[in-house]
Amino acid sequence: MNFRSFAAALAATVAMPFSAAQATDLxxxxxxxxxxxxAAVAELAKAFDATGNKWVDGAIAGSGGTARPIMISRITGGDPMGATQFNHGRQAEELAEAGLMKDLTAVAEKEGWKDIIKPASLLESCTIDGKIxxxxxxxxxxxxxxxxxxxxxxxxxxxxxNWDEFVAAAPALEAKGIIPLAVGGQPWQSAGAFDVLMVAIAGKETFEKVFKDKDADVAAGPEIAKVFKAADDARRMSKGSNVQDWNQATNLVITGKAGGQIMGDWAQGEFALAGQVAGQDYTCLxxxxxxEIISTGGDAFYFPVINDEAKSAAQDVLAATLVAPATQVAFNLKKGSLPVRGDVDLAAANDCMKKGLDIxxxxxxxxxxxxxxxxxxxKQKEDLFSEFFANPSMTVEDAQKRFADIIASAD
Known part of the structure; x- marks a missing residue:
């Protein structure tokens, strides 16, 4: 398939109902x-600009933990943007319930999202009281x-x-002045690393008992104790990282200053930008x-209610454009993520992305x-693991007890 031609056709299709006078900045x-x-965001902007509207980039430096409060404050304070990123899940739940987010059900039905977005849990995370x-x-x-x-x-x-071989290789790395495991200082990084260790060591069933069923007894039990032992190894191996942002930690791996990093597949974008080749310059496990189990988290865009007819129309165009096949291919190849629809051609995917697609x-x-x-x-979980990784004196027993308490009161 010629995706440039497809993109042009898509742009003509989604722009057709709106005259040039109705096109607007968003x-x-x-x-x-x-x-x-x-580089990945530029692909989204290019696709939207091709509809005759204009993407006005409102990037907020830092992580989602930094950006989300700013986004929420603007929306609740009466200064909404045209669209905003949140992660799949419940981050915008209260905003939608308060009537501050636009109902996209008509767009979703017109574009057939229920038939093409896979897995179904992605669209379910966007759905509240039957509305998307x-x-x-x-x-x-x-x-x-x-x-x-x-x-x-x-x-x-x-x-x-595998992880055990990685832990065993740590002394050899340290002997050469190489940090075994790069972990940045942002709380979500250490919390995410723990979640990854849980799936790998305790398995899917235990992971779901803890986080889905909120089973505090399992969280306090022997299977999770094994995970905390591994987290203690990770804490020891990450000593000396001395970076804050996740991409700075990724750069330590890219430059050979660190042996490895537990991080999501978005790290692929940094390796690609540095000209590194999967399987040749770096290895992904x-x-x-x-x-070999992966989570189906990721990103979605929400559209705050705006009392402006042209901008409201442009929001519908942007929503359709983001899920369109050509946009999905161009964006995800740059981002290192997988598309939300299974009917697109990813022949250009690298070895690591192909592993993810296979799983x-x-x-x-x-x-x-x-x-x-x-x-x-x-947030409570992130605070705990931020402290755990930063404070070697916190015992695994104390950390597990606090973790079990968080799960006991989780909602």
Missing amino acids: EVTHWWTSGGEA YCAPVNIHSWQWLWLSNAAFEQAGVAVPA PGLGVN LAKGNVIQGTDQLLSADSQ
Whole structure:
């Protein structure tokens, strides 16, 4: 399929109902500011601009934890943007329930989203009381270990095939002045790493008992104790990272200053921007090479209610454009994520993306914790693991008890 031709045809299709006079600027806020992320966002902007409207970029530096309060404050304060990024899940739930988010049900029905968006949980996360409030744009999975082939070559050990081999190789890396595991200082990074370790070590059933069923007894039990032991290994291996942002930690791997990083598949965008080739310069291990299961988290765009006919019409155009086949291909190839629709051609995908597509096709998936926990419970979890990774004196026993308490009160 010629996707440039498809994009042109799509642009003509979605722009047709609106005259040039109705075309308008639309501010879009998001937190995609790393090099790889910016390249991906440019594809979304290009697709929307092709409809005759204009994407006004409202990037907010920092992570989602930094950006979301700003976005929410603007929406609740009467200064809404045209569209805004949130993660799949419950982050915009209260805004939608308060009537501050636009109902996209008509757009979704016209575009046939229920038939094409896979897995169905993505659209379900957008649905409240039967109405659809967001347009999913990607599937991001957290469950990856990214390894620097050069770092292990310098250390004189083979590139690990799984988490246990990685832990065993840590002393050899340290002997060469290489940080075994890069972890940035943002709380969501350490919390995410723990979630990845849980799926790999304790398995899907235990993960879902804890985060989906909110089973505090399981959270306090022996299977999760094994996960905390692994988290303690990760804490020890990450000593000396001394970076804040996730992409700075990824850069430590890219430059061979760190052996590896537990990070979502969005890290691929940084490797691609640096000109590195999967399987040659770096190795990716889904499920840490232990348990090949990926989460179907990711990103969606919500559209605040705006009392402006032209902008409201442009919101519908943008929603349709984001899910369109050509946009899905161009964006996700740059972002390192998987498309939300299974009817697109990803022949250009690299080895790591193909691994993710294969796991997705097999149905070896879980929902991300953003989909399973409220924003408040997620924040409590992030605070705990931020402290755990930063404070070596916190015992695994104390940390597990606090974790079980969080799960006991989670919603």
